[in-house]
Amino acid sequence: MIQREINIEENLNRIAKVDAPPFLFTRIEAKIATEYAPTSRSYTGISIASSCIIIALNIWLISNVESNDLKVENNDAISIISNSIGLEESNQLYYD
Secondary structure (H helix, E strand, C coil), rough: CCHHHHHHHHHHCCCCCCCCCCHHHHHHHHHHHHHHHCCHHHHHHHHHHHHHHHHHHHHHHHHHHCCCCCCCCCCCHHHHHHHHHCCCCEEEEEEC
């Protein structure tokens, strides 16, 4: 064990310091940046897909309300959406 430590120290003492080539650090930084940088395509694709899902969900909700025979007192957008998700428009809580 002691002999092995001595061999390791002797081998480490033989290693001479070498000057790094110019621009080594900037090349390493550039490689790391290209390796781990998120691509803008992935964010664009995710945003387009989520927008399409939201638009499709809105179209489905509105067409679902129009196809069902729900009693809609007013044909405004708020009453259509509130009826499609099952909200009551009654003011019964405020009047005794």
